[in-house]
Amino acid sequence: MKNPDRKTVSNLQDLPNIGTEIAKDLQVIGIEHPQQLIGKNPFNLHETLCKTTGKNHDPCVLDVFMSVIDFMEGGEPKPWWKFTQKRKKKLLQE
Numbered sequence: 001m002k003n004p005d006r007k008t009v010s011n012l013q014d015l016p017n018i019g020t021e022i023a024k025d026l027q028v029i030g031i032e033h034p035q036q037l038i039g040k041n042p043f044n045l046h047e048t049l050c051k052t053t054g055k056n057h058d059p060c061v062l063d064v065f066m067s068v069i070d071f072m073e074g075g076e077p078k079p080w081w082k083f084t085q086k087r088k089k090k091l092l093q094e
Helices: 020-028 042-053 061-073 082-091
Strands: none
Touching: 020 042, 020 061, 042 061, 061 082
16 A cells, blocks of 8 residues: 655655546546645545536545545555445434
């Protein structure tokens, strides 16, 4: 798993769990630089992506957003699927 220096990383694709397609998704919603992820709400980002593109994106995309925000805010790099249960629990609370 990629483990870049979160303070100096400048390319979205250098982040854990971010490939070409997710990087493009982030750019579509105005995220061009990894530092822009700090303090963002992954649920809001996912909702914005769905509205902006006019399609429902897989909930796994939300898991990826959760993982990359967690990493940029100081967490250890983890596979995106480690956030699936957290996502499901949060959505059940709403």
